[in-house]
Amino acid sequence: MSRMTITVGEAAEMLGISRTSAYLCARRQEIPTVRLGRRVLVPVARFMAMLEADPEPHESNDAREGES
Numbered sequence: 583m584s585r586m587t588i589t590v591g592e593a594a595e596m597l598g599i600s601r602t603s604a605y606l607c608a609r610r611q612e613i614p615t616v617r618l619g620r621r622v623l624v625p626v627a628r629f630m631a632m633l634e635a636d637p638e639p640h641e642s643n644d645a646r647e648g649e650s
Contacts, residue, residue, distance in 0.1 A: 587616070587623035 588596075593613055594604030605622075607613045614628035 585626065587625055588629070590615070590622055590624060593624045593629060 590604045591601045594601045608615045
């Protein structure tokens with residue numbers, strides 16, 4: 583069975599950011615977390631879904647056609 587949660591430090595490593603930055607992102611709810619006692623853990627499924635989401639749609643080619 584694969585793990586259902588990872589530590590904030592492991593999430594930071596996967597994102598290529600510092601552990602401190604990852605905890606700041608978690609506090610701002612930019613990284614999904616769950617608390618178990620004093621531990622802050624990142625649910626893998628929600629974390630991966632967050633990474634797959636595209637919060638800002640890319641500019642379409644139609645919008646750029648009028649710029650020429």
